[in-house]
Amino acid sequence: MKRAIAILVLLLGVSIALAISFGATSLSWHAILGGDETARTILFRIRLPRVLLGALVGATLAVAGVTFQTLLRNPLADPFILGVSGGAAAGAATATAFGLAAYRGVVPAIAFVGACGATAAVFTLARRRDYVDPTRLLLSGLVLNAFFSAVILISFSLSKQSDLTAALRWMMGTLFGAGWSDVALLGVLLIVVITALAFIANDLRMLAFGEDDARSRGVNVERVKWIGFGASSIVTGAAVAVSGIIGFVGLLVPHLIRLIWRRDFRFLLPLSALGGATLVVLADLLARVAVNASELPIGAFTALLGVPFFLSLLRRSR
Amino acid sequence: MRSIQTRPPGRVFIFILALLLFACREEQTPLPEGSSRVVSLAPNITEMIYAVGARRKLVGTDNFSDYPPSAKALPKVGGTQPNVEKIISLKPDLVMASTSSVPPGLESSLRAAKIPLVWIKTDRLADVPGAMGLVGAHLGVLDVPIPVARLQDGINKQKRTRAHPPRVLFAVWTNPLYVAGRNTFVGDLLEHCGATNAVTVSGWPQYSLESLLANPPDIILYPNLSVTPRAMQELLDAAPGLRGRVRVVPVEENVFVRPGPRVVEAARQLNAILDAQ
Numbered sequence: 001m002k003r004a005i006a007i008l009v010l011l012l013g014v015s016i017a018l019a020i021s022f023g024a025t026s027l028s029w030h031a032i033l034g035g036d037e038t039a040r041t042i043l044f045r046i047r048l049p050r051v052l053l054g055a056l057v058g059a060t061l062a063v064a065g066v067t068f069q070t071l072l073r074n075p076l077a078d079p080f081i082l083g084v085s086g087g088a089a090a091g092a093a094t095a096t097a098f099g100l101a102a103y104r105g106v107v108p109a110i111a112f113v114g115a116c117g118a119t120a121a122v123f124t125l126a127r128r129r130d131y132v133d134p135t136r137l138l139l140s141g142l143v144l145n146a147f148f149s150a151v152i153l154i155s156f157s158l159s160k161q162s163d164l165t166a167a168l169r170w171m172m173g174t175l176f177g178a179g180w181s182d183v184a185l186l187g188v189l190l191i192v193v194i195t196a197l198a199f200i201a202n203d204l205r206m207l208a209f210g211e212d213d214a215r216s217r218g219v220n221v222e223r224v225k226w227i228g229f230g231a232s233s234i235v236t237g238a239a240v241a242v243s244g245i246i247g248f249v250g251l252l253v254p255h256l257i258r259l260i261w262r263r264d265f266r267f268l269l270p271l272s273a274l275g276g277a278t279l280v281v282l283a284d285l286l287a288r289v290a291v292n293a294s295e296l297p298i299g300a301f302t303a304l305l306g307v308p309f310f311l312s313l314l315r316r317s318r
Numbered sequence: 319m320r321s322i323q324t325r326p327p328g329r330v331f332i333f334i335l336a337l338l339l340f341a342c343r344e345e346q347t348p349l350p351e352g353s354s355r356v357v358s359l360a361p362n363i364t365e366m367i368y369a370v371g372a373r374r375k376l377v378g379t380d381n382f383s384d385y386p387p388s389a390k391a392l393p394k395v396g397g398t399q400p401n402v403e404k405i406i407s408l409k410p411d412l413v414m415a416s417t418s419s420v421p422p423g424l425e426s427s428l429r430a431a432k433i434p435l436v437w438i439k440t441d442r443l444a445d446v447p448g449a450m451g452l453v454g455a456h457l458g459v460l461d462v463p464i465p466v467a468r469l470q471d472g473i474n475k476q477k478r479t480r481a482h483p484p485r486v487l488f489a490v491w492t493n494p495l496y497v498a499g500r501n502t503f504v505g506d507l508l509e510h511c512g513a514t515n516a517v518t519v520s521g522w523p524q525y526s527l528e529s530l531l532a533n534p535p536d537i538i539l540y541p542n543l544s545v546t547p548r549a550m551q552e553l554l555d556a557a558p559g560l561r562g563r564v565r566v567v568p569v570e571e572n573v574f575v576r577p578g579p580r581v582v583e584a585a586r587q588l589n590a591i592l593d594a595q
Contacts, residue, residue: 023526023528024526024528024529024532025528025529025531025532037559038531038532038534038559041531041558041559042527042528042531042532045558046527046528046531046556046557047528103548157397157399169493169494174494174524176493176494176495176524176526176527177493177494177495177527177552177553177556179555179556288526291523292519293517293518293519293523293525293526293529294519294523294524294525294526295494295523295524295525295526296524
């Protein structure tokens with residue numbers, strides 16, 4: 001466990017160092033220490049907050065993914081499958097279609113409301129008396145996703161061509177324009193959520209053996225579910241609100257960690273956070289430097305980086 | 319239970335093959351000698367039809383065609399994905415579309431309705447006069463060389479060479495930042511008027527804030543309908559250090575991003591902005 005954390009902290013450190021060192025423009029230490037105002041602005045006000053926001057978004061998505069997978073005892077569960085991200089994107093697309101993209105902060109706020117609304121809807125649909133059925137939850141997520149896709153498609157068709165660019169921002173995901181305020185907001189929220197999840201980590205670990213088993217060991221299963229889903233959804237909503245949809249992280253990273261270290265939730269939580277942060281920081285680095293002066297969609301690179309690694313591990317573990 | 323009869327595939331197979339071949343054959347719809355009812359699927363084509371004096375032949379346009387103002391009153395056939403039934407109901411003998419927005423399936427469905435379709439290409443500034451000539455020729459306008467020559471002359475008159483070319487960036491969208499690069503219609507316009515495009519890459523790239531700061535423009539132009547002054551302020555907030563050093567000027571969007579007869583007006587407005595620098 002200690003070794004695993006040390007390795008991942010080192011990996012994240014190297015990734016952040018690389019991501020800060022490279023970008024659309026090349027900066028020399030000489031220029032930065034020598035007081036070159038442009039170089040300093042690029043480093044401290046554009047590149048650094050963007051790299052850190054990438055790390056936070058990656059950690060958030062991976063933490064939400066591992067929590068959903070544990071709660072549902074389903075390896076497919078992640079914020080996307082449960083419709084949380086879809087709700088955020090549908091909210092953003094609808095707001096854009098109504099021309100609200102022109103007002104600062106409105107679209108991210110509606111994206112956040114969309115994510116939380118989707119969670120509430122999925123839960124209401126999946127609930128039978130006092131009991132949340134994992135299968136019904138997954139199924140509700142799938143159906144809601146279909147509904148959100150419809151909303152997004154209609155919003156796109158109604159949007160002006162210029163607004164399409166704004167709506168696409170949410171669908172493709174980007175860390176463009178990340179500022180320190182985004183870093184602070186998501187950072188604080190993520191710390192609160194990870195703390196909350198750490199408190200129920202032991203209960204979540206027991207939940208992995210089945211709900212009846214956990215109940216007989218004195219775990220308040222419903223309370224654990226509410227805290228787990230609620231905390232993960234809120235922080236996912238915030239992440240989608242600042243960066244749009246960045247795929248594969250929530251699904252891929254926890255599985256990668258399990259394939260390498262095979263540990264229970266108490267270990268998976270910090271390891272996934274570190275792994276997710278590393279993946280998104282590296283993917284954003286590639287998105288920024290792959291083509292001269294242009295930026296590419298980050299979601300493509302999370303998949304390009306993560307999937308081959310994941311498949312090779314999967315083959316070896318068979 | 320009856321056994322399923324198997325017939326030799328012979329005739330049916332050949333029939334289906336013939337049908338497939340018939341469906342796949344490259345049907346070149348003949349171009350008419352001057353059409354009399356035309357539907358325009360792009361605002362710059364609509365403006366060209368007016369400019370060559372063939373407005374009486376225009377029976378419908380896309381939803382975005384709003385200039386000259388009387389074009390707003392014409393029947394509309396849809397936006398980025400036009401409604402083919404609506405087009406057919408207007409009984410056109412020609413449809414004109416722009417190569418810069420190709421609606422999927424338009425070509426095949428119009429072919430099925432036996433309505434000829436002409437693609438008009440206006441990706442670059444130099445394409446515009448020729449494209450207008452083509453529009454006029456398809457509409458049987460005999461004296462089309464006159465407005466075309468007038469357009470070319472107007473463009474030529476706006477050509478400038480400046481001793482200290484201002485560095486200009488044209489922001490199409492601000493979050494994320496999309497810009498007009500080199501080898502585009504807007505990029506051509508900047509160079510034609512004696513400015514330097516602050517963007518060195520080609521096409522319409524998503525542009526990084528770092529590049530914006532590292533190659534700071536003297537002037538940022540933005541289209542007044544897509545980008546609000548507020549969005550532009552947010553971009554300047556996100557790119558600290560630019561404020562105060564750069565002049566931010568809104569431009570009339572429909573003049574600047576429509577490669578049509580109003581390019582002369584766009585160049586005139588751009589020259590006025592650059593002269594004030």
